[in-house]
Amino acid sequence: MSAYSTIIQRWCLVITFASFMVIIFFFLNQNPSNTNYISDLQSLPTLLTTSNHSATIANLQYPNPQNFTLNHEFQAAPSRIPNLSSCIPLNFTGSTNVEPENEKSSQVSSPELKILAPRKFSHALVPELQNSKPPPENVGQKVPVLSDLDNSKPLTANDKVLTTDSRSSESSTTEEEIAVEKEKKCDIFDGKWVYDPQTSPLYDPTICDSFFSDTVSCRRHGRPDREYEKWRWEAKDCKIPRFNGKDMLERLRGKRVILVGDSINHGQWESLACLLHTSIPHQSRVPNPGWTFKSEEYDCTVEFHWSNFLVELEENQTMGERILKLDKISPDAQKWIGADVMVFNTGHWWVNRKRWDLFQYKNEVFKQMKLETAFVMAMKTWARWIEENVDTSKTRVFFRGLSPVHSGKYGCYNATMPIMNESYKLKFAKSLKGIVERTIAAMKTPVKYLNVTKLTEYRRDAHTSIYKTSRRRRPAKTADCSHWCVPGVPDTWNHLLYASMVLDSPRTTTS
Numbered sequence: 001m002s003a004y005s006t007i008i009q010r011w012c013l014v015i016t017f018a019s020f021m022v023i024i025f026f027f028l029n030q031n032p033s034n035t036n037y038i039s040d041l042q043s044l045p046t047l048l049t050t051s052n053h054s055a056t057i058a059n060l061q062y063p064n065p066q067n068f069t070l071n072h073e074f075q076a077a078p079s080r081i082p083n084l085s086s087c088i089p090l091n092f093t094g095s096t097n098v099e100p101e102n103e104k105s106s107q108v109s110s111p112e113l114k115i116l117a118p119r120k121f122s123h124a125l126v127p128e129l130q131n132s133k134p135p136p137e138n139v140g141q142k143v144p145v146l147s148d149l150d151n152s153k154p155l156t157a158n159d160k161v162l163t164t165d166s167r168s169s170e171s172s173t174t175e176e177e178i179a180v181e182k183e184k185k186c187d188i189f190d191g192k193w194v195y196d197p198q199t200s201p202l203y204d205p206t207i208c209d210s211f212f213s214d215t216v217s218c219r220r221h222g223r224p225d226r227e228y229e230k231w232r233w234e235a236k237d238c239k240i241p242r243f244n245g246k247d248m249l250e251r252l253r254g255k256r257v258i259l260v261g262d263s264i265n266h267g268q269w270e271s272l273a274c275l276l277h278t279s280i281p282h283q284s285r286v287p288n289p290g291w292t293f294k295s296e297e298y299d300c301t302v303e304f305h306w307s308n309f310l311v312e313l314e315e316n317q318t319m320g321e322r323i324l325k326l327d328k329i330s331p332d333a334q335k336w337i338g339a340d341v342m343v344f345n346t347g348h349w350w351v352n353r354k355r356w357d358l359f360q361y362k363n364e365v366f367k368q369m370k371l372e373t374a375f376v377m378a379m380k381t382w383a384r385w386i387e388e389n390v391d392t393s394k395t396r397v398f399f400r401g402l403s404p405v406h407s408g409k410y411g412c413y414n415a416t417m418p419i420m421n422e423s424y425k426l427k428f429a430k431s432l433k434g435i436v437e438r439t440i441a442a443m444k445t446p447v448k449y450l451n452v453t454k455l456t457e458y459r460r461d462a463h464t465s466i467y468k469t470s471r472r473r474r475p476a477k478t479a480d481c482s483h484w485c486v487p488g489v490p491d492t493w494n495h496l497l498y499a500s501m502v503l504d505s506p507r508t509t510t511s
Contacts, residue, residue, distance in 0.1 A: 186238030201487035208274035218485035245279025261345035271490035404428035412463035412481035
């Protein structure tokens, strides 16, 4: 009896399962659009494989995941591949057909093609949007062409890629603008000195002899050689724009330029005044003593303002003491306000502790203080003044790096050639140089750092040496290895100042 009941139960289960399957097929046959649904689902796993991601139906409606891979089985079964014509980038000029496996593809040599999909939503992947215009935020973005995909890297926010909207504008870009864009990425302060008597010096210094100080007038004081004037700085990975005095004046038309610093910065001012004056000798003047270059033709002035420390040095006549006030900007700072271009420098006076007697910070006086600590306080005071007084929509600020002193084995006396050993490191005031760079990097107001320290270290041959006076007692010990002859190294500083202006704001120059 029990065996008979078991057989009956099994047949009931079979009949129930068969009825369930009939009902399912009945409902599926009611929707004609689903005729191939099951077969498509069965074939889908053999069509798509992914690396690091699984392929789902949802993936077909959104941008492909990173490192998406098309399996070589696509080539074996082209009839089963979805229409990919809408996925081809706008600038792809090859065929949109998938080639059979036995034919060699001109685009892809590997059986697998790795596609890095665009990061933003792509309207071309949705059939309903194939004929619609791309969203406005995609204008200017670039999608890689298929021929570049094997060696391509993931796109970043800074990548620029050719699109339909950008091709016309790129074709109209001038060669000069392209060159300038390339130079922007180059460090013009990293390079080498090249002997170039054809283009150096940049001017005839005798035209400026009337306002040159004794500190820079090496020719006037009997220096016999001229080779130190004939070296040109050349960047490693780009071409520095040639100096053009008239173009610089045009850029400075209607503007006021100030150079603020010590006697070495005054030498840079003398160089700049001569560079501009010799460009328009009959349309400019430099009153003696040399503090201001003026050009009525260009409505331009270039001024020099003494400030050895950039902060206040108070000389107490009663006590006979000099107090360096680290939290007080130089009293002459009121004269700096409103300038269109500011070029600052300090550091040279800081390495000589005989320049002051006491430090003062927040009304507290210190007899002793670590030099780096005092310099940090002073640079922060200068930076705070810049933040509070400079209108960035009008004024551009530059800071020239420290100018090194040569002494000992690499002293300047009787030196007639630059140091050609590129591994040479003078390490002059290295800690102060780092403080300057960190201060500028932390500022909200943009300051262009003229990093001339390294390139200047090679030029022990171009110092004033014994040629700033006719009297030469104990020349080896009294040689001035701090200041520079003009023409000479300060011309290169000003050339790089001009190059920075050109690279930051390109315009058509006149010869």
